[in-house]
Amino acid sequence: MDKQVAAYAELQQLRNELHENVFSAPIFEISAAAWPDDFEMELYTVKNQLDAGIKLFQYDTAEIHAEIFEQIKSRCMSEWPDDHEMKLYTLEKQIEAWRRLNSI
Structure with a gap:
């Protein structure tokens, strides 16, 4: 349970830092829909999608x-x-x- 609470807190921190902009808002929405009862998996998905998105847009x-x-x-x-x-x-x-x- 502690891991779920920590993951939830980290998700909230990421949302606040990123201000749910055009790039990040869909990532949070899709991750929450895919993992409605698992904040650890939601966090894992958000981090991976953000990282991949940044690499994709910087790829040259x-x-x-x-x-x-x-x-x-x-x-x-x-x-x-x-x-x-x-x-x-x-x-x-x-x-x-x-x-x-x-x-x-």
Whole structure:
């Protein structure tokens, strides 16, 4: 029970720090809906989604032409609109595949 209380407190602190902006509000909403009775899992999901979202938006690669990179990124965004972890995973896999195809 103490872990649940601590997780709840940390979730509230994150909400206050992030002011539930356009980026973070959907993450909190989706995580709460997915784990309505488990604050530890909700916190775990929020942290992973925030981390993946930040990495995704900062992701850059100089070796791929900007237009191709944007096409790959756009496809990832449309395939996984509410899941930053899957967007990042898909982006990394698609870039890896592009590298393999273009090193032949």
